[in-house]
Amino acid sequence: MKRRIHQQRQARSLKFFRSIHRVSAIYLFAVFIIVSVTGLMLGWKKHSGGWLLPESVRGTSTELKDWLTLDSLYINACSILSDSVSPGLSHDLERIDVRKEHGMVKFVFSGHFYGIQLDGATGRLLKIERRRSDIIEKFHDGSIIGHALGLPGEYIKLIYTSLTGLALLVLTITGFWIWYVPFRLRNKDRF
Known part of the structure; x- marks a missing residue:
């Protein structure tokens, strides 16, 4: 009986973590595409024949x-x-x-x-x-939003990087939990 209650709690926590993981993944999907493409471009900017970096x-x-x-x-x-x-x-x-x-x-x-x-x-x-590399860099770090809105300072960049970092942390923790709970339940009898 105790074991069944414990399994039900773990199943509820697993469902909760999956929903958080899904929401984080939706946000990060778009961010990761932008960050990866712009990161590749910035990595190659010195080898673009002057097109990205004058x-x-x-x-x-x-x-x-x-x-x-x-x-x-x-x-x-x-x-x-x-x-x-x-x-x-x-x-x-x-x-x-x-x-x-x-x-x-x-x-x-x-x-x-x-x-x-x-x-x-x-x-x-x-x-x-x-200066195309400056435009790409602003997309990469999120400061293009503040630039487009004409906002002074780096608050948009700070908010963007904080949300992205926190979402990545949540995605990592929930992803581990989604993997770990079923692994533990399957292998509980072996240990």
Whole structure:
């Protein structure tokens, strides 16, 4: 009698864990497809021939003493962005990459996915970049949602990664339990 009650409890817990496992798996199915595809793309970005990650173009001088000031290079980059891409794009910077070994300065703008590579010494345009790897990275970590909604900060990314991590943890624990209970019931008499 005791054994039967114990088996009924385990069967109820197994049913409960299966329902939690199913709900977690539904959410994670879409997330895992996005994370796996974007992860593969990010892994291969340096080997995409410049399609995902823009290649760095060489400038004329690697000597910093020959270079223009960052301020004048920034003004030039903003002018090129407005004239060559779109006058309505934001000039707010995400970062400035100084590549001394290439003789080049890269201005990466926030709010859109364009970058401008300039010769550090002459200020001449070397390349206008479409930063596809940044777009893919935002899909990979979930921050594309905050970007699309125009929300400041990284709260959406934090919520997305927390929910995904917790769902994966729940999926792992419930998956183990779904495997373990029947295994234990089948093999109880053997041990």
